[in-house]
Amino acid sequence: MSEILLGAHTVKSHGLKVARTHMHDWIMLLLLVVIDALLNFIEPFHRFVGEGMMTDLKYPFHQDTIPFWIVGIVVILLPLIVFLIYYLFRKDVYDLHHATMGLLFSVLITGVITDSIKDAVGRPRPNFFFRCFPDGKAVFNNVTGNVVCHGHVNDIKEGYKSFPSGHTSWSFAGLTFLAWYMSGKIRAFDRRGHVAKLCILFLPIMMAALVGISRVDDYWHHWTDVFTGALIGSTVASFCYLQAFPFPNREDGWAPHVYFEVLADQNSAQSAPRSFSIQMRRRDAETGMLMGPENDSIGPNSQDTSPTIEGMEAGKRY
Numbered sequence: 001m002s003e004i005l006l007g008a009h010t011v012k013s014h015g016l017k018v019a020r021t022h023m024h025d026w027i028m029l030l031l032l033v034v035i036d037a038l039l040n041f042i043e044p045f046h047r048f049v050g051e052g053m054m055t056d057l058k059y060p061f062h063q064d065t066i067p068f069w070i071v072g073i074v075v076i077l078l079p080l081i082v083f084l085i086y087y088l089f090r091k092d093v094y095d096l097h098h099a100t101m102g103l104l105f106s107v108l109i110t111g112v113i114t115d116s117i118k119d120a121v122g123r124p125r126p127n128f129f130f131r132c133f134p135d136g137k138a139v140f141n142n143v144t145g146n147v148v149c150h151g152h153v154n155d156i157k158e159g160y161k162s163f164p165s166g167h168t169s170w171s172f173a174g175l176t177f178l179a180w181y182m183s184g185k186i187r188a189f190d191r192r193g194h195v196a197k198l199c200i201l202f203l204p205i206m207m208a209a210l211v212g213i214s215r216v217d218d219y220w221h222h223w224t225d226v227f228t229g230a231l232i233g234s235t236v237a238s239f240c241y242l243q244a245f246p247f248p249n250r251e252d253g254w255a256p257h258v259y260f261e262v263l264a265d266q267n268s269a270q271s272a273p274r275s276f277s278i279q280m281r282r283r284d285a286e287t288g289m290l291m292g293p294e295n296d297s298i299g300p301n302s303q304d305t306s307p308t309i310e311g312m313e314a315g316k317r318y
Helices: 011-021 023-041 051-057 068-090 093-121 128-132 153-159 166-185 195-217 223-244 257-287 307-314
Strands: none
Touching (some): 011 093, 023 093, 068 166, 068 195, 093 166, 128 153, 166 223, 195 223
């Protein structure tokens, strides 16, 4: 389908209408924010950690190489900038709205899933020992053999949130969505064999992968935590993108579904009067009926009057 109506649907002309149509979606986004915030206040499950299990949990405890606030900038702000740049050229509020909403749903749904699993599983981090025993002096319960931590409360709480990796799941949720979005805009799968387009798509995926690798290097996560987080984020991102946009390999894969629905509705509205006029003319031609000045129908043989009437008008007798 050809790209028409460039700049016909702007934020100024259709923004309020689109926002009202999707009001319930934005309410759901706010609800997801509240749920995710509450999940961070919940105390995670404290899994049993005995003395013999400390072998893989004695890695150094230090600050993140990539703080979480940087992850938020990369996975949310960077895609939003790309969406806005495209909008400046295209002036399509449907694309801007659905891309923004899809991105936020992708990140927030991933966050709720990730934090729910974290609280339920309670897997110790690789640096759990020094979170639990900052001075290096381990203490275990004489009866159960479980750890008796004397570290900082917040450090201990976060020490039970290893699985899955939140940094990684958020990174793949936002940047995989961006890769899907870019693939549609640059026609990466147009069957013309331009492999260079794929290199562009690999950039956000590689950024997300590097975030995950940093979590293992910092000893904040096991590799299985990172792998699972990447799987969660990329899967949710794919569902959220395809909810609003077609597959990128399709001819209409460059715009959201609603854009083509609006075009179809407008074309139908424009063609309806013309179609009605054509049908009326066709019916008149088939019946041979013309409307008189007083809406009296005069048939096609109206001038072939009876001989009696013609004779009376001429003054003849029959």
